[in-house]
Amino acid sequence: MFDLPILLQIGWTAVATSAYYVLFAIAFALTLKVAQVWNFVQAGVMGLAFYAMWLAMIRWQWPHAAGFALGLAVAVVVSAAVEAWGFRVLRQRNSSSLMLFIFAIVLAEFISYLLTLAFGTEPETLTKSIVSEVHLVGGVAITNWDLRALAITIAMSLALFAYLRFTRNGQFLYAVADNGPLAELYGISANRAYLLAMVISAVFVAAGVYLYGTRASMIPTQPLELMLFAVIATILGGIGSIHGAALAAVFLSLLQSASILVIPSAWQGSLTYFVLFIVILFFPTGFRFPAWLRRVTRGR
Amino acid sequence: MIRSFTAHAGVRALVFASIAAAVCAAPALAQTLKFGLAMPLTGSQSSFGKDQIKAAEWAVADINAKGGVNGKKLEMIVLDTQGDATLGINAVNRLVNVDKVPVFVTAWSAVVKAVAPIANREKVLALSIGANSPDIAKLGDYVYTAFPLADVDVAAVANYTLKTLGKKRVAVIYVNNETGIEAAKVYRTQFEKSGGQIVAYETYDPKATDFTGALLKVRAANPEMIHLHGLVAEMPLVIAQMRQLGMTQRVTSYAGAYNPQMVEKAGKGAEGLIVTSLAPDARQNPNVSGYLERWKKAENRIPNGLPYTQYLYDSAYLVAALYDHLEKNKLPATGENMRRALLAVKTFDLPMTGKLVINEDHTVRKPVNLLTVQDGQFVPLATVD
Amino acid sequence: MEYILSVLILIGIYTILASSFNLIIGFGGLISVAHPIFFALGAYASGLANLHFGVPIPAAIMLGSLFAALMSVALSLPSLRVSGDYLLIASIGFQLGFLEVIKNIEFAGGAGGLSNIASMYAGPYRSLAFAITILVIAALVVALVHWLTHGDYGRAIQAMRDDEECFTSLGRNPMAIKITIFAFGSGLAGLAGALYAHYFQYLTPEQFGIVQSSLILTMVVVGGMGTTIGPVVGALLLTALPQAITFLNLPSSVMAPLQGMLYTSLVLVFLFTRPAGLFGKPVRQ
Numbered sequence: 016m017f018d019l020p021i022l023l024q025i026g027w028t029a030v031a032t033s034a035y036y037v038l039f040a041i042a043f044a045l046t047l048k049v050a051q052v053w054n055f056v057q058a059g060v061m062g063l064a065f066y067a068m069w070l071a072m073i074r075w076q077w078p079h080a081a082g083f084a085l086g087l088a089v090a091v092v093v094s095a096a097v098e099a100w101g102f103r104v105l106r107q108r109n110s111s112s113l114m115l116f117i118f119a120i121v122l123a124e125f126i127s128y129l130l131t132l133a134f135g136t137e138p139e140t141l142t143k144s145i146v147s148e149v150h151l152v153g154g155v156a157i158t159n160w161d162l163r164a165l166a167i168t169i170a171m172s173l174a175l176f177a178y179l180r181f182t183r184n185g186q187f188l189y190a191v192a193d194n195g196p197l198a199e200l201y202g203i204s205a206n207r208a209y210l211l212a213m214v215i216s217a218v219f220v221a222a223g224v225y226l227y228g229t230r231a232s233m234i235p236t237q238p239l240e241l242m243l244f245a246v247i248a249t250i251l252g253g254i255g256s257i258h259g260a261a262l263a264a265v266f267l268s269l270l271q272s273a274s275i276l277v278i279p280s281a282w283q284g285s286l287t288y289f290v291l292f293i294v295i296l297f298f299p300t301g302f303r304f305p306a307w308l309r310r311v312t313r314g315r
Numbered sequence: 316m317i318r319s320f321t322a323h324a325g326v327r328a329l330v331f332a333s334i335a336a337a338v339c340a341a342p343a344l345a346q347t348l349k350f351g352l353a354m355p356l357t358g359s360q361s362s363f364g365k366d367q368i369k370a371a372e373w374a375v376a377d378i379n380a381k382g383g384v385n386g387k388k389l390e391m392i393v394l395d396t397q398g399d400a401t402l403g404i405n406a407v408n409r410l411v412n413v414d415k416v417p418v419f420v421t422a423w424s425a426v427v428k429a430v431a432p433i434a435n436r437e438k439v440l441a442l443s444i445g446a447n448s449p450d451i452a453k454l455g456d457y458v459y460t461a462f463p464l465a466d467v468d469v470a471a472v473a474n475y476t477l478k479t480l481g482k483k484r485v486a487v488i489y490v491n492n493e494t495g496i497e498a499a500k501v502y503r504t505q506f507e508k509s510g511g512q513i514v515a516y517e518t519y520d521p522k523a524t525d526f527t528g529a530l531l532k533v534r535a536a537n538p539e540m541i542h543l544h545g546l547v548a549e550m551p552l553v554i555a556q557m558r559q560l561g562m563t564q565r566v567t568s569y570a571g572a573y574n575p576q577m578v579e580k581a582g583k584g585a586e587g588l589i590v591t592s593l594a595p596d597a598r599q600n601p602n603v604s605g606y607l608e609r610w611k612k613a614e615n616r617i618p619n620g621l622p623y624t625q626y627l628y629d630s631a632y633l634v635a636a637l638y639d640h641l642e643k644n645k646l647p648a649t650g651e652n653m654r655r656a657l658l659a660v661k662t663f664d665l666p667m668t669g670k671l672v673i674n675e676d677h678t679v680r681k682p683v684n685l686l687t688v689q690d691g692q693f694v695p696l697a698t699v700d
Numbered sequence: 701m702e703y704i705l706s707v708l709i710l711i712g713i714y715t716i717l718a719s720s721f722n723l724i725i726g727f728g729g730l731i732s733v734a735h736p737i738f739f740a741l742g743a744y745a746s747g748l749a750n751l752h753f754g755v756p757i758p759a760a761i762m763l764g765s766l767f768a769a770l771m772s773v774a775l776s777l778p779s780l781r782v783s784g785d786y787l788l789i790a791s792i793g794f795q796l797g798f799l800e801v802i803k804n805i806e807f808a809g810g811a812g813g814l815s816n817i818a819s820m821y822a823g824p825y826r827s828l829a830f831a832i833t834i835l836v837i838a839a840l841v842v843a844l845v846h847w848l849t850h851g852d853y854g855r856a857i858q859a860m861r862d863d864e865e866c867f868t869s870l871g872r873n874p875m876a877i878k879i880t881i882f883a884f885g886s887g888l889a890g891l892a893g894a895l896y897a898h899y900f901q902y903l904t905p906e907q908f909g910i911v912q913s914s915l916i917l918t919m920v921v922v923g924g925m926g927t928t929i930g931p932v933v934g935a936l937l938l939t940a941l942p943q944a945i946t947f948l949n950l951p952s953s954v955m956a957p958l959q960g961m962l963y964t965s966l967v968l969v970f971l972f973t974r975p976a977g978l979f980g981k982p983v984r985q
Contacts, residue, residue: 021535024560028527053788104972113731114975116788117921120733121967124914128960136359138548144582146555156561231524232552234359239910240522243796246789275528281491281804283528284520288797292778295790299782357955400813400904412702425904428815432901436819454815491803496810 020154025272031161032230033268034168037261038223039241040248041172042216044260047249049192049212055119056097057245059126060217061238064090065224066130069139069233082141083225090217097122098213103206123239130235141228164226171222172261175215179257188212192255247291251298347390348383348638348648351410351419352630353426358397359548360423363620367422367445368393370624373609374631384638389631392416400429411437418637418653420630422462422623424448424493431458439650440657444630445623447570448497452677457654461633461671462626463681465498465569466505468591469544471683471699472567473505475589476540479697486515486538486564488529488553490545498544498569514538519553521546526553527560534562542567551580558584565589570622578691585688589696592684594622594668596695599684602666629665636663705827709899711939712834713892716841718919718931720888725917726925727849728881729861734775734791735889736912737798738768740905742890743897744808747817750898752807757820761894768890769883776882780875795913799905813904820898830899837895841888846928848884857881911960918963922970924977933978938963 039061046054067089071082101122105115147159179185190198191208199205227233227241245260248267252259267290274286352371355364371391379388392414394406403426410416411433421427422445431454434441441458443451447465451458476482487502489495495518503513515536517529530553533541541557541564543550550572557566558581565587573590581588597604603625610618618624640656641648663671671679685696721735746764749755755763779790802808809815821829848854860867860874867874897903915938923934942959970977 018535021531024534025527025531028531028560032525032527053785110975112785113725113729114971116731117917117967118971121914121917121964121971124910125961125964125968128957128964132957132961135357135361137362138359140580144555144580145552146558146582146584149559149561151561156559158559160559227524232549233524237522237524243792247793250789272528272531275532280517280519280529280532282800284491284523285797285800285804288793288800291793292790292797295782295786295793296778299786399906400902401907404900404902408706409703425813428813429902429904431815432819493813 023153023155025276026269027155027157027161029269029272030265031158031164032272033265034164035223035226035230036241036244036248036264036268037168038171038219038226039245040252040260040264041175041257042219042223043242043245044249044252044254044257045175045219046212046216048255048257049188050098050102050209051192052102052115053119053246054213054216055116055123055239055242056094056101056126057123057216057220058238058242059123060090060093060097060220061224061241062126062130062233062235063093064217064221065141065228065233065238066134066139066235068141068225068228069134072141073139073143083221086225087218087221090221091214094213094217094220095210098210102209127235127239134235136234136236138232138234139228140232141225145230145232160230164230167222167226171219175219175257178215184211243291244287247287247294250291251294253300347388348635349390349392349414349416350634351407351414351416351421352391352393353396353403353406353410353419353421353430354393355398355423356393356395358395358399360398363547363623364396364398364422366618366620366624367627370618370628371420371631374628378631378635384635385642387638387642389635389638391631396421396423396426398423398426400425403429404433407433407441411439417648417650418442418634420444420627420634422446424451424497427451427458428454428493431455434458434650437650438654440653442630442633444626448493449501450497454677457650459654459657459673459677460679461630461673462623463593463679463683466501467680468570468593468683469498469501470505472542472569472589472591472685473502473511474509475685475697475699476542476567477506477509477511480540482539483511484514484537484539485511485542486517486533486536486540487513487542487544488515488517488519488526488533489543490521490549491518492521494546494571495544499542502542502544519545519549521549524549524552526556530557530560530562534560538564540565540567543572544569545571547571547574547576551577551585554581554584554588571620573622573686573693574620575617575693576619578688578693586690588688590686590688590693592622592686593681594625594684596684598695600667600669606667625667628667629671632665633663633671636660702827705831707940707943708831709827709834711936712831712838713896714916714919714935714939715838715932716892716895717889717916718923718935719838719842719845719928720885720892721916722920722923722925722927722931723845723849723888724882724885726920726927726930727854727857727861728878728885730776730780730878730882731785731788732775732791732882733788733910733913733917734795735886735916736908737795738772738886738889739893739896739912740799740802740903740908741771742768742887742893743903744802744814744893745890746894747814747897747903748808750818751814757818757898761891761898764894764897765887765891768893769887772883772886773879776879780878792910796909799908802905809903813902815902817897817901817903819901820895834895834899837891841891842928842932845888849928915963918967920977921967922977924980927977927979930977930979 043057046052064086068082068086071077071085072079101118105118150157187203188208190203191205195205248264249260252263271286274283354368355361375389375391383389394409396403396406407430410419418440420442424446427443427446434457435455443460444462449464449466451460451464487499489499506513515533517532519526519529543553543566554566567589570591570593573592578585637653637656640660641652646652657673661673665671683699686693687696724730724732742764745767746760749763750757750760775794779787803810860877864874919934919938920931924930
C-alpha cells in the first residue's frame with residue numbers, strides 16, 4: 016500500500032496541484048504585507064476573473080490567450096477599484112479593522128451572489144474537457160497540465176521575487192510594508208504602494224483561477240473556500256513573508272494529499288481546519304525556519 | 316301590450332335563471348384537483364429539476380385535454396426547492412398550509428427526509444419520485460416512494476459485475492453525502508453477500524474538485540473494476556482524474572450517471588462506463604418514442620435524466636388515479652384518504668413507465684436496464700429483473 | 701396564519717441570534733464570525749440529547765445552550781491568548797471545521813442531516829404556542845443583554861474595549877471578561893439553536909455556514925452595532941423582507957441570489973454612509 020510509486024505519485028500530484036494555491040497565497044500575503052489588510056475581496060476577484068474567462072473561452076469561443084487577457088483585465092480593474100474606492104476611503108476615515116473586515120467579506124459575498132444570479136450554480140470548467148496528456152514516468156502519472164502549472168507558478172514567483180528585490184517600486188513596497196508613515200516622509204506614496212500591491216495580487220489571482228479552471232470546476236461559492244487555504248498558508252508562513260506563504264501552501268497541499276495514507280478519506284476535508292487550529296495554537300507568528308535559511312530567503 | 320310584457324318577462328326570467336344556474340354551477344366547474352410539486356427550479360440541480368417539472372406539466376395538460384378526472388381539471392402547484400432541505404421545508408409548508416394540497420410530489424433525498432416530519436404530522440401524502448436513498452422507505456406512514464430506491468438498481472449493478480462480468484475485486488468510491496453514503500453501503504453489502512471482495516471503499520467531499528487522495532488509495536488496491544456513486548456535477552471529473560492517474564479500469568455507476576454530460580466532460584475516459592436506467596426505453600414501451608419526439612420538437616434535445624422525467628410524467632397520472640379512486644368512493648380529498656387510496660389501488664398502469672406496484676413496506680421494485688458507453692454514445696447492455 | 705406564525709418564530713430566533721452576536725462583536729469588540737456554529741451546536745446537542753438519551757425537551761434545551769457556551773471557550777481561549785485578529789481567522793476555521801466534523805459523524809445524522817427531532821409542542825395550536833414561547837424568550841434575551849451591558853459590568857466591558865492596557869494596569873483581567881462575554885453570547889446562540897431544532901425538527905450542516913454568518917452580521921451592522929434595539933430591528937427587517945419579496949412572485953432563479961445581494965448591498969451602503977447603523981450613535985472620528 017505504501018510503496019514507492021504511490022508515494023511519489025502523491026508527492027508529485029500534491030506539488031503540481033499546489034500551484035494555484037501558491038498563487039492565491041502569494042496574492043493574499045502580498046496585500047496583507049503591504050497594505051496590512053486581510054483582503055477577502057480577493058475571493059470576489061477570483062470569481063469575477065474566472066467567469067470573465069469562462070465567458071470569453073466557452074461562450075464566445077475566443078482563443079485561450081484572449082480569454083485569459085480578459086480575465087486578467089477584469090481582475091486588475093476590480094482590484095484597483097476596491098483599493099481606490101473601498102479600502103482607501105475606509106482608511107482615511109480611520110475605520111477600525113472590524114469595519115475593514117466586514118467590508119471585505121461582505122463585498123466578496125455580494126460578488127458571489129451577483130455571479131450566482133448571472134451564471135447559476137452549475138459547475139463550470141474553462142475547457143470542454145479537462146483531460147490533458149498523461150506521461151507515465153516510472154509508475155508516476157505526469158500530465159501536461161502539471162508541467163504547465165509548475166512552470167507558470169515558478170516563473171511568476173521568481174519574477175515577483177526579482178521585482179521586489181531589484182526594482183525601485185519593489186523596494187517602495189517593502190518600505191511601505193515596514194513603516195507607512197516613515198516611507199511617506201521619504202517621498203514614497205503609501206497609497207500608490209497599496210494600489211500596486213493590489214494590482215500585482217490581481218495578476219496572481221488571474222493566473223491562479225486559470226490554472227484552477229483548467230483542472231477542476233468552479234461554482235460561484237468556491238472562491239471563498241479556496242481563500243481559506245491561502246489564509247492558512249499566509250499565517251503558517253509568517254505574516255509578512257511572501258515566500259513563507261508560498262512554501263506553506265506547498266507544504267499544506269502535500270500534507271493534505273499525504274494524509275490519506277493515515278486517515279480515512281472522509282476526514283480529508285476537515286484536515287485543513289485542524290491544521291489551522293494547530294497553527295494558531297503553536298505557530299501564530301509562523302513557522303520559524305533555521306536562521307541561515309531565513310537569511311537566504313528573506314533576501315535582506 | 317300585456318302579451319309582449321309577459322313575453323319579455325318570460326325572456327328575462329329565462330335569462331336570469333340561466334345566469335343563476337351558471338353562477339351556481341361555476342364553482343363546481345372551477346373546482347380543480349390540486350396537488351403539489353416541490354422540485355429544484357433553480358440551483359445546481361435545476362437542469363434536472365426543470366426538465367422533470369416540464370414532463371409533469373405536459374402530463375397535467377394531457378390529462379386535462381382529455382377531460383381531466385371525471386370532468387374535473389387537475390391542478391399542479393409548483394414550488395422551488397433547489398434540492399435543498401431548508402427550502403424544501405419552506406415549499407412544502409406553503410403547499411400544505413397555504414395551498415392545502417392533500418398530496419405532493421417531491422425528490423432529492425435530502426428534501427424528502429426534511430419534509431417527512433411535515434407530511435407525517437399534517438397527514439398529507441408525500442410521494443417521493445426520483446430520490447433513491449434506501450432510508451426513504453422508513454420515513455413514516457405518509458411518505459411513499461413511486462421510484463425504486465438505491466437498493467434496486469445498485470444491487471443490480473453489483474450482481475451484474477460479479478455474476479455476468481465475473482469481476483471479483485472491486486473498489487467503491489462515493490460522494491460523502493446522502494446520495495453516496497447509503498448507496499455505497501448497498502453496493503458493498505450486495506457485492507460481498509454474493510461472494511465478491513471490496514478492495515477499497517473511499518469517499519470524497521461533495522465540494523471537492525481534487526479527488527487524487529481517494530483515487531490513489533483505490534489505485535493502490537488494484538481493483539478489477541470501480542463503482543462510482545456521485546452526482547453528475549463531479550462524476551465526470553472523478554473519471555477524468557482517474558484516467559489522468561493512469562487508472563484504466565472500467566467504471567460502473569447508477570441511474571444518475573445516465574446523462575450525456577458524463578460523456579461530454581469525461582471524453583474518452585467514459586468509454587465502457589456502465590449505468591442503470593429504471594425506466595423502459597423506446598423498444599420496451601412504445602409511448603416513449605412519442606415522448607422523445609415531443610422533446611425534440613419542443614426543446615431540440617433529449618431531457619436531462621430521461622428516465623426520471625418519465626417517472627415525473629407518470630406522477631400526474633398517478634395522482635389522477637388517486638383522485639379518481641376518491642371520486643368513485645365519494646371520499647373527500649384529504650391526505651388520509653389519499654394514503655388510503657394509494658394502498659387500496661396498489662397497482663397502477665402508467666403510460667411512460669409501465670406497471671407500478673406499491674408494496675406494504677413503502678418500496679417499489681422495477682426491472683433495471685443496464686447501458687454502457689460505446690464510441691461516445693449510450694447503448695443498451697442488459698436488463699435485470 | 702400558520703405562515704405568519706412561522707415567520708414570527710424565525711424573527712424571534714434571529715432576534716436572539718442578532719442580540720447575542722451584538723454582545724460579542726458590538727459590545728465586546730471580539731471579531732468572530734463563528735456565531736452560527738454555536739447556533740448549530742446548541743441545536744444538535746439539544747436534539748441528540750432528547751432523541752438518543754431521552755432527556756426531556758426543556759432540559760435538553762438548557763443542555764444545548766450550556767454545550768454551546770462551553771465549546772466557545774475552546775475557540776476563544778487559544779485564539780485570544782495570541783491576539784484579537786487571530787480570533788477572526790480562528791473563528792472561520794472553527795466554524796467550517798466543526799461543520800465538516802458534524803458531516804462525518806453518523807451519530808449526528810452526518811451529511812444527510814438529523815431528522816425526526818421531537819417537537820416541543822404538539823397539537824393544533826403548536827405553531828401559536830411556539831411563536832409565543834420564542835417571542836417571550838427573545839424579549840427576555842434582549843432585556844438581559846441590555847442589563848448586562850448597561851450596568852457595572854457594562855462599564856467594565858467598555859473600559860476594556862476602549863483601552864485594554866490601561867484596564868490591565870488597573871488590575872482587571874481583560875481575558876476573563878472577553879471569554880465570559882463570548883461564552884455568554886455563544887450560549888444564547890445555542891439556546892436559539894435548541895429552540896430552532898425542536899420547531900423545525902430537522903437539521904443539516906448546510907444551514908449553519910458562512911451565509912448564516914453574513915446574515916447575522918448584516919442584521920447587527922444595519923441595525924446598529926453596540927445598541928440594544930439595533931439587532932432587534934435588524935432581525936425583523938432581514939427576516940421579514942425576504943419573505944415579503946417571495947410574494948412579489950419573481951422567477952425563483954432571480955429571487956435567491958437577489959435576496960443575497962440585497963443583504964450585502966445594505967451592509968455596504970450603511971458601511972460607507974452610516975457606519976453606526978440605523979440606531980447607532982454616529983461615532984466621532
